[in-house]
Amino acid sequence: MGSSLPNELVAVMERMDRRVLPKWGKLGFDSRRGKVLPDADEHAFQMLLEHDQVDPHPRTGRMFALLDCIPLGSEKGASWFVHGSELVRIADDAELAGPLATGLVTLKTTKQMPTTTAPFERYRRVAWLIELLANDSDVDAARLKRALANADLPPASSFAATPRAPSSELLYWLLRSLILSEDALFKKVLAVASKSKAPVLRSAITMVTASANPRLAWSCALDDLRALVRRLGPKSVSAPPKKLKSGDALAEDAFERLLAELKKAGRRTKAGRTRALLEESYGQTLPKDLGALVDAYATLKVDSAKVWGWKIAVELPGDDFESWVEAQQGEPETSSLCFVQHFANLVLVGHATDGDLFYAYVDPNDKAHSEVWWYDHEQGAVYGPPEADSLATLSLLSELAHSASKAPDEERLEPVLQQLVGKTPMRGHFREIVASVGRGINFEKKYEPKTPAARYFGRAKWVMNLLRDGYFDPAAIKKALKAEKDRKLPSPQAIHFAPEALYWLSRSFWLNKDAELQALIKLAKKSRLPIVRSAALTFDALQSGRRELGTLQDVHEVRRDLLGSLGKVP
Known part of the structure; x- marks a missing residue:
């Protein structure tokens, strides 16, 4: 908060029952000027919770902290608040009972004063948290369950607040991430909220960081509240936190x-x-x-x-x-x-x-x-x-x-x-x-590839084209041959590895490297791989004069055309 209220509202506030207003002055609300003032009280958040524990119309402290709603007064069965530039009325019997349109009524004080749906939307989101921070020694399980069922919880990744965001927004994310055990989000919110000067938010930070199991309600510590949410909440919020396994x-x-x-x-x-x-x-x-x-x-x-x-x-x-x-x-x-x-x-x-x-x-x-x-x-x-x-x-x-x-x-x-x-x-x-x-x-x-499959495939692309239909692109083949890191024949052990053996057998044949081919054929006939032994027999027959290879009618003619277009080759 921290901004001035419209003059029309200040006038209305001065005419309304202001029995509870003096209590809020301690937290930074000046009823005379309609402004929330800075307050150095390091126990402001605790004071709000304590107020709810004794006030005949509970929720006012939590509403103040979580909804930017400034309490004005009360009547039988309801409480009045200021939210932005409008007055809102919270009915006691409909606080958490269901659709908020029946429980939250916007009251225009002048014809010019705008009315928004912001209180409805925000109340629906924080109602479960308001109920969880209950005022008595026994949280009403049925009411809390209804509140959780109606909760409109945004995903944790949607948090994008800054220190200039309303303190109520930062407080909501701080308490929500703490209670739902969203540890990464809690650290992120805490880093942002720590830069705020709002006394309620700063005192809340002090409370939740002072102990590993802070007492946030009358008789319920943090662990108790977490257990309640897991037991009563829907699957989206009730699953107990699990440490994420490694990617492997x-x-x-x-x-x-x-x-x-x-x-x-x-x-x-x-x-x-x-x-x-x-x-x-x-x-x-x-x-x-x-x-x-x-x-x-x-x-x-x-x-x-x-x-x-x-x-x-x-x-x-x-x-x-x-x-x-x-x-x-x-x-x-x-x-x-x-x-x-x-x-x-x-x-x-x-x-x-x-x-x-x-x-x-x-x-x-x-x-x-x-x-x-x-x-x-x-x-x-x-x-x-x-x-x-x-x-x-x-x-x-x-x-x-x-x-x-x-x-x-x-x-x-x-x-x-x-x-x-x-x-x-x-x-x-x-x-x-x-x-x-x-x-x-x-x-x-x-990501670093650990195997050379793409390199093997790219290197052999030109011999694949020749074997398939006799097609060749001289410029592409020259480029591929020039890019070869090692033009030496593979070691005898490589003859047991198909990508090396088949490429060098094919390369030697199409480039008509007869001495190389004969040496490779001799090694390949002893390979452990059936495909390599079979290829050795085929290239031996082709080099010895056989012309057909599947649908290719004359591989020697294709080879002559290839060598004529390449000129000198490595």
Whole structure:
């Protein structure tokens, strides 16, 4: 408060019963001038509560503190207050009983005096708190329950007050965050409210910070009030505060829920050999999360299952090189669906709602997690950064996106999103979560990809085009070759890793590096990977004179045209 009252109201106040006004003078209200004056009393808030404990018309102290309503007097069954430039009447029997239109009446004192709905709106918001700070030794549970049910609680994230905000507004947020155990919000409000000069607010700060369990009502300390709210309030305010788990723990919980949903849909008694076949194709044990997803998926009788908008599907890449190439040749020109598997070491794990795909990287350096990459079906490419650092994080993102699309709950979702910083760049298919909830969270700059899937895919793009339909772009190929960090043949161990082995076999053939190709073919025939051994046989036959490769009728003619357009190549 602190502003002068209209002269018309001052005149009305002087004619009304002012039996209670002297009491409020101690708190800074000067009835003679209609102004709230500064007051240095450090016990102002306690005085308000004590007044309510003995006054025949309780609530006046709490109304003064929480609603900017200055008490004028009382009559049978009601109390009168000044709110801004209008008089308001609070009926005792309708204080917390329901719709406030029946309990709060605005009285115009002159024709020119405006009437607003502010008292109605603010009273509805703070009524539960006014009732909670009760005047007797036993809080009326029924009245408090009705007040909580009718409460119009804004989300915690909507707090945006400044030290210039009304002290009643700051006091409301201070008490609300304290009682509802909104610790982060309480610290934020306390920092702002501490700069206020309002005596009631300053004394309230002293009270709530002087003890870990301050006594805010006649016989109820803070812990008692918290228990009452949890017991009587609706779910939106009654859940006991929980310490938020780490991002890893939250993601793992979501992944377990996703696996449970898959297993519910499962009908096969035996999962089959899907995991074993994948491990044979990629030449290594699948990371733990990918293995668990594959096992759950393998129990399905159908080809896919949709959980939270994520259409889960796992696909075996194929181990015969020529069949693999022919399968890709049958796809649209912009597609790389088959090639992306072995050329980038990725396993298909599902489809997004817009037709794009999710691939999990089979990381030889991480036995626990598979980083998830996004394949753009329109561009036929794997783009970075990845979608998530693991399948567990992808599960949580899918669940959050599903929840946000059904019933956005910013207050609940934002703390969870904060825990995911560093685990996802929050791009691609989950941007809508950031747009609707986590606008102030910087995900992208704090995420570092840990696997090179996009680099492998980008490097091999030109050989994929040649294998698919003989297409080549000389300028793009020169740029790709120039960008290669290491033009040396891979080590003998790399022949057991498909992205390296297949790229260098293809590169050596199309650039007609015969000596390199022969050395690679010799190594590749001993690879642990079926796809690499098969590719070695195919390139050996092609280099020896065979012309056809699937729908390509003459690979040697394509190669001559390519080399003629490139000129000198590395």
